[in-house]
Amino acid sequence: MSSGGCSIVWFRRDLRVEDNPALAAGVRAGSVIAVFIWAPEEEGPYYPGRVSRWWLKQSLSHLDSSLRSLGTGLVTKRSTDSVSSLLEFVKSTGATQLFFNHLYDPLSLIRDHRAKQSLTAQGVTVKSFNADLLYEPWEVNDEQGRPFTTFAAFWERCLSMPYDPESPLLPPKRIIAGDVSRCPSDTLVFEDESEKGSNALLARAWSPGWSNADKALTTFINGPLLEYSENRRKADSATTSFLSPHLHFGEVSVKKVFHLVRIKQMLWANEGNKAGEDSVNLFLESIGLREYSRYMSFNHPYSHEQPLLGHLKFFPWVVDETYFKAWRQGRTGYPLVDAGMRELWATGWLHDRIRVVVSSFFVKVLQLPWRWGMKYFWDTLLDADLESDALGWQYITGTLPDGREFDRIDNPQFEGYKFDPQGEYVRRWLPELARLPTEWIHHPWNAPESVLQAAGIELGSNYPMPIVGIDAAKARLQEALSIMWQHEAASRAAVENGTEEGLGESSEFAPIAFPQDVPMEEDIGPAPRPEPPRNQNNLPGPTRRYEDQMVPSITSLVRAEEDETSSDIRNSVGNSRGEVPATNVNVNTREVSNARAFQTVRGNANNLLPHYNFTMGIHNTAEESTAESSSTTGRRERSGGVVPVWSPAHSAYSDQFVGEDNGIAASPSYLPMHSQSHQIVNWRRLSQTG
DNA sequence: TCTTGGTTCAT
DNA sequence: TGAACCAAG
Numbered sequence: 001m002s003s004g005g006c007s008i009v010w011f012r013r014d015l016r017v018e019d020n021p022a023l024a025a026g027v028r029a030g031s032v033i034a035v036f037i038w039a040p041e042e043e044g045p046y047y048p049g050r051v052s053r054w055w056l057k058q059s060l061s062h063l064d065s066s067l068r069s070l071g072t073g074l075v076t077k078r079s080t081d082s083v084s085s086l087l088e089f090v091k092s093t094g095a096t097q098l099f100f101n102h103l104y105d106p107l108s109l110i111r112d113h114r115a116k117q118s119l120t121a122q123g124v125t126v127k128s129f130n131a132d133l134l135y136e137p138w139e140v141n142d143e144q145g146r147p148f149t150t151f152a153a154f155w156e157r158c159l160s161m162p163y164d165p166e167s168p169l170l171p172p173k174r175i176i177a178g179d180v181s182r183c184p185s186d187t188l189v190f191e192d193e194s195e196k197g198s199n200a201l202l203a204r205a206w207s208p209g210w211s212n213a214d215k216a217l218t219t220f221i222n223g224p225l226l227e228y229s230e231n232r233r234k235a236d237s238a239t240t241s242f243l244s245p246h247l248h249f250g251e252v253s254v255k256k257v258f259h260l261v262r263i264k265q266m267l268w269a270n271e272g273n274k275a276g277e278d279s280v281n282l283f284l285e286s287i288g289l290r291e292y293s294r295y296m297s298f299n300h301p302y303s304h305e306q307p308l309l310g311h312l313k314f315f316p317w318v319v320d321e322t323y324f325k326a327w328r329q330g331r332t333g334y335p336l337v338d339a340g341m342r343e344l345w346a347t348g349w350l351h352d353r354i355r356v357v358v359s360s361f362f363v364k365v366l367q368l369p370w371r372w373g374m375k376y377f378w379d380t381l382l383d384a385d386l387e388s389d390a391l392g393w394q395y396i397t398g399t400l401p402d403g404r405e406f407d408r409i410d411n412p413q414f415e416g417y418k419f420d421p422q423g424e425y426v427r428r429w430l431p432e433l434a435r436l437p438t439e440w441i442h443h444p445w446n447a448p449e450s451v452l453q454a455a456g457i458e459l460g461s462n463y464p465m466p467i468v469g470i471d472a473a474k475a476r477l478q479e480a481l482s483i484m485w486q487h488e489a490a491s492r493a494a495v496e497n498g499t500e501e502g503l504g505e506s507s508e509f510a511p512i513a514f515p516q517d518v519p520m521e522e523d524i525g526p527a528p529r530p531e532p533p534r535n536q537n538n539l540p541g542p543t544r545r546y547e548d549q550m551v552p553s554i555t556s557l558v559r560a561e562e563d564e565t566s567s568d569i570r571n572s573v574g575n576s577r578g579e580v581p582a583t584n585v586n587v588n589t590r591e592v593s594n595a596r597a598f599q600t601v602r603g604n605a606n607n608l609l610p611h612y613n614f615t616m617g618i619h620n621t622a623e624e625s626t627a628e629s630s631s632t633t634g635r636r637e638r639s640g641g642v643v644p645v646w647s648p649a650h651s652a653y654s655d656q657f658v659g660e661d662n663g664i665a666a667s668p669s670y671l672p673m674h675s676q677s678h679q680i681v682n683w684r685r686l687s688q689t690g
Numbered sequence: 691t692c693t694t695g696g697t698t699c700a701t
Numbered sequence: 702t703g704a705a706c707c708a709a710g
Contacts, residue, residue, distance in 0.1 A: 151701050289701060356701095395701050402701065408702070 006031045006178040007097035008089055010115075011074070012108075014101040014131045014250035015059045016210035017066050019168035021129035022099040026175075033093055033178035034067055036060060037086070038188045039079040043107060046386055049379040050191065051348035054199045055208045057190040059249050062209025072177035078186040083115045090124055092182040098124050101131035101250070104294040105386050106301035132250060133291055134158060134165040134258055137298040147299045150402040154295060155288040168256040205347065206245070206382070213246035221260055228279035233418065235336070235354055235425040241283070244383035247290065254287060261287075286352070293387035296394075304390035305371060307399035312406075314487035316480050318367040326467050327362055328376060330430070333466035335442050336416035337361045339429035346429075348382035357415055359396045364409045365473040367480060370397045407481055409474055416442030432456075432463050 009026040011034060017023060026032040040047050048056065064074040079085040089095065098119050103112065116126045130136050140157055141147055148154035191199055207216075220241040224231070231239035246252045261280055268276030296303050307313060326332050330341035340354040350358070355377075362373040374393045378384045391400075398406035420426055423441030427434045433441060435455040440447035445459060445466055452459065459465050468476075 155701095285701085292701080391701080400701075404700075405702075 005029060005096040006033060006093060007099055008086070008093070008095045009034045010086065010098060010100040011036045011063065012100065012103060012250075013248065015063045016213070016251050016253065017063070017070065017171040018210065018214070019131070019170075019253035019256050020101065021131050021169065022101045022127075024169050024172065025099045025127060025129065026097070027172040029097055029099075031176040031178040032072055033075060033089065033095060033180055034072060034175075035075045035077065035089060036063075037077045037079050037082045038186075039082045039085070041080050042082060042111065045375070046107075046378060049381070049384055050195050050198065051202060051380065051382045052384045053190040054195075054202055055206070055245055055249065055382060057188070058203075058208035059210075059251060060188070062211070066210065067175065070172060071175040073180075074185075075180050075183060076185045076188050078188055082111060083118050086115055087118060087122065089183060090119065090122060093178060093180065095178065096124060098126045099128070101129050102136070103132065104137065104298045106297065106304070109298070109301065131253060133294055134254060134287075135161060135291070137295045140295065147295070151289065151292050152402065154292055155285065158288060158291065159284075165255050165258060168253055168259055202348070202382075208245070208249070208251065210251040213243070213251035216242055216246060217252055217257060217260065221264055225261070225264065225279055225283060226276050229275060229282050230279070232282065232353070235339075235351055235419040240351060244385070244388075248383050248385045254290070257287060258284070289391065290388055293385070293391040296391055297387040303394060304374070304386055307397065308394055309399045309401070311484060311488045312397065312399045314484045314491065316483050317369040320366075320368065323366045323467065324368055324372060326464070327358070327366060327368070327373075331464050331467075332361070332366075333445065333464040334361065334412040334416075335423075335426040335430055335433060335444065336412045336420060339420075339426045342429040344380055348380055350381070353419055355392065356396065357410070357412060357419070359393060360404070360410050361412055363393075363397050364406070364477060365412075365468055365470065367473075367477065407477060409470065409477060411470055413443045413470075430463070
């Protein structure tokens with residue numbers, strides 16, 4: 001490759017030296033300057049939560065020492081604008097190349113594209129790579145060359161691709177250090193004083209860093225993997241892989257995971273080990289879901305803030321901060337839900353099953369706006385991952401074509417006996433119920449008074465009554481759904497009659513703000529109130545609001561002319577969905593031709609694009625561009641000359657989903673108002689078992 | 691072997 | 702709720 005020039009390797013969520021194509025490219029090209037830029041403000045509302053920042057800190061120092069032992073250190077920079085920082089790096093080091101690995105969340109897609117353009121304009125050669133997925137999103141398409149819309153089909157295709165995922169790369173043997181004398185590292189601050197105490201506990205349970213990730217992987221594959229299928233019903237986390245935070249920060253490569261698991265798979269298949277095979281399939285499926293989350297994010301950049309199926313726009317969410325608080329604190333009166341929420345609160349971790357239970361309860365029983373829940377997960381989960389969490393919440397909320405039906409409520413009582421038959425999980429996290437016999441552990445409200453007394457429980461006092469009855473919730477949900485469909489129909493009619501006036505302007509559909517700061521209070525406080533009062537419509541619930549809530553809105557859109565209520569979810573024809581922000585204007589020819597492999601973005605006057613504005617006060621790149629989908633079946637771009645630009649997804653496909661323009665004008669800047677909401681968890685109050 | 695009714699489980 | 706699976710007939 002290149003002639004001993006100096007290259008910058010930009011680390012992000014690929015904090016490993018093994019199987020890191022960007023690093024490998026840098027090493028191949030000559031001397032390397034490894035950089036990490038900490039610019040959390042760029043993430044807008046998704047400023048990483050406390051536990052997540054703790055992990056990042058450890059992981060970076062781990063990476064730094066690995067790099068040092070290979071010959072160079074990690075240069076760290078505090079910044080509010082990654083791209084400017086990169087330009088400064090170039091200036092102060094004379095680097096002639098930039099290498100990095102792809103990310104697929106909307107902000108990264110825009111930022112990385114901008115980085116590529118700015119640096120290219122300075123004469124820097126920029127190359128980017130796939131280090132996060134088995135296959136790039138644009139490689140996986142159906143027969144017609146369109147993206148899949150259901151997970152099963154997507155995953156089946158992944159597993160039967162005509163070519164295997166690339167084999168993982170070995171770590172470099174050594175790295176020639178570039179000259180960094182003129183760009184000293186900044187000391188990055190990831191935690192404040194108040195967070196240190198809580199963070200200290202994390203180190204007991206977790207070991208961030210790529211080589212630890214590697215150990216965790218080996219341990220899992222040689223141990224719990226075999227029984228993964230057997231154990232999946234248990235609420236207890238002990239049998240999970242514990243890889244998700246490692247994977248989130250790219251400490252271990254998915255390709256390597258896949259590779260090693262496949263080896264086991266063949267082994268077990270040869271032995272006729274049925275349990276092993278089942279387990280492998282199941283585990284790979286969860287890897288597949290992670291892939292799918294990137295796939296969805298790439299194809300539908302708004303899926304973290306908007307329902308993909310349009311009718312959900314019209315769901316009348318219950319806006320009740322008391323409910324929200326009860327849920328966060330694990331005081332809903334449903335033991336399984338409460339145990340889960342306490343575990344999350346105390347450890348930043350939750351078994352996947354229980355994530356489904358608590359989020360489903362959140363959306364269907366409490367009928368709180370799903371993005372509140374998603375934001376809370378973001379703030380508290382150790383493995384908080386925007387794409388995965390968005391997929392999960394959309395699944396629960398029934399806004400995916402293959403998601404759960406919205407109108408079926410899972411009963412936490414029954415789920416309790418399913419996932420935690422002996423009540424051990426509940427007893428561990430809800431000490432106040434520890435003495436309750438198993439017979440009543442998942443429905444204490446039915447227990448005879450004498451039993452409660454013997455167990456030292458006073459319902460409504462030291463453990464709450466159910467915050468909402470399941471029957472009441474069912475009725476309320478039916479009601480809400482019928483309202484939703486009415487509105488949906490009305491809106492559709494309005495669109496057809498051309499009388500559509502813009503729902504975004506009606507106050508009824510105004511965005512629902514995230515509750516003012518939601519710190520986890522020091523004390524748990526009194527039991528939440530029981531049934532909410534009826535409102536003026538005689539709905540058995542408190543205030544409802546329409547429109548999907550605006551909570552963590554990364555971007556705000558100025559509405560494109562015609563399309564915000566193309567809420568005909570499945571069949572509407574129309575080409576006006578604006579989902580492609582900004583490829584830039586000055587795309588050089590080579591890039592365009594490469595980019596076309598990704599179905600990229602070029603001029604077509606028919607497509608109106610919304611103008612994209614970052615509202616976080618970080619940048620203001622209101623770029624405009626037009627889009628066209630080319631039907632190229634994705635050509636593989638192994639050495640990656642191109643940053644994946646936002647995929648324009650086929651209109652035929654996209655029309656199944658709500659237009660990714662929600663018609664809501666600028667949201668109030670979220671971050672300034674809620675900058676504290678991530679530092680919330682209080683450990684000391686909770687039992688630390690195990 | 692084909693049917694059927696009961697279970698289990700949803701990405 | 703419905704598809705997929707399994708045991709008994």
